[in-house]
Amino acid sequence: MSEASSSRRILHLVVEGFPAARLGEIAGSTGGANDVTEIFELTEASAREALEKIFAADTVAVWGSVVV
Numbered sequence: 001m002s003e004a005s006s007s008r009r010i011l012h013l014v015v016e017g018f019p020a021a022r023l024g025e026i027a028g029s030t031g032g033a034n035d036v037t038e039i040f041e042l043t044e045a046s047a048r049e050a051l052e053k054i055f056a057a058d059t060v061a062v063w064g065s066v067v068v
Contacts, residue, residue, distance in 0.1 A: 007034035011057035013042045013050060015064030026063060 012026045018041075026039055042050050042062075054060055 007036055008032075008058040009056060010035050010037045010059045011053050011061070012037070012039045013054075013060065013062045014039060015062065016041065016043045017065050018063050019065065022063075026061075 014023070014026065023039065027037075038053065038057075040046070040050060040053055
Protein backbone atom coordinates (compact mmCIF):
# COMPACT_ATOMS: atom_id res chain seq x y z
CA MET A 1 0.00 0.00 0.00
CA SER A 2 1.43 3.39 -0.91
CA GLU A 3 1.94 6.15 1.65
CA ALA A 4 -0.59 8.37 -0.13
CA SER A 5 -3.41 5.83 0.07
CA SER A 6 -2.84 4.55 3.59
CA SER A 7 -5.13 5.78 6.32
CA ARG A 8 -4.10 7.10 9.70
CA ARG A 9 -5.99 7.02 12.97
CA ILE A 10 -6.08 10.57 14.31
CA LEU A 11 -7.13 11.14 17.91
CA HIS A 12 -8.01 14.57 19.27
CA LEU A 13 -8.11 14.52 23.07
CA VAL A 14 -10.23 17.38 24.38
CA VAL A 15 -9.42 18.20 27.99
CA GLU A 16 -12.41 18.68 30.26
CA GLY A 17 -13.43 22.33 30.22
CA PHE A 18 -12.41 22.99 26.59
CA PRO A 19 -14.95 25.43 25.06
CA ALA A 20 -17.53 23.48 23.07
CA ALA A 21 -17.78 26.41 20.65
CA ARG A 22 -14.21 25.65 19.46
CA LEU A 23 -14.89 21.99 18.57
CA GLY A 24 -15.36 23.09 14.95
CA GLU A 25 -11.67 24.05 14.87
CA ILE A 26 -10.75 20.51 15.80
CA ALA A 27 -13.02 18.96 13.21
CA GLY A 28 -11.56 21.27 10.57
CA SER A 29 -7.96 20.39 11.43
CA THR A 30 -8.15 16.74 10.42
CA GLY A 31 -6.01 15.02 7.83
CA GLY A 32 -6.80 13.45 4.47
CA ALA A 33 -9.87 11.77 3.08
CA ASN A 34 -8.65 8.28 4.10
CA ASP A 35 -7.93 9.23 7.70
CA VAL A 36 -10.10 8.07 10.58
CA THR A 37 -10.56 10.93 13.04
CA GLU A 38 -11.97 10.74 16.55
CA ILE A 39 -12.64 13.52 19.05
CA PHE A 40 -12.62 12.22 22.63
CA GLU A 41 -13.25 14.17 25.85
CA LEU A 42 -10.55 13.44 28.41
CA THR A 43 -11.87 13.37 31.96
CA GLU A 44 -10.67 11.69 35.11
CA ALA A 45 -13.31 9.01 34.60
CA SER A 46 -12.30 8.36 30.98
CA ALA A 47 -8.52 8.25 31.50
CA ARG A 48 -8.14 4.48 31.06
CA GLU A 49 -10.13 4.49 27.82
CA ALA A 50 -8.13 7.52 26.64
CA LEU A 51 -4.86 5.63 27.13
CA GLU A 52 -6.14 2.75 25.01
CA LYS A 53 -7.10 5.21 22.27
CA ILE A 54 -3.71 6.96 22.46
CA PHE A 55 -1.82 3.72 21.90
CA ALA A 56 -4.11 2.74 19.01
CA ALA A 57 -3.74 6.10 17.23
CA ASP A 58 -1.11 7.13 14.71
CA THR A 59 -1.42 10.83 15.56
CA VAL A 60 -2.61 12.41 18.82
CA ALA A 61 -3.45 16.07 19.45
CA VAL A 62 -4.41 17.39 22.87
CA TRP A 63 -6.69 20.40 23.16
CA GLY A 64 -7.36 22.34 26.35
CA SER A 65 -8.05 25.75 27.77
CA VAL A 66 -5.20 27.89 28.97
CA VAL A 67 -5.97 29.39 32.35
CA VAL A 68 -3.81 32.34 33.27
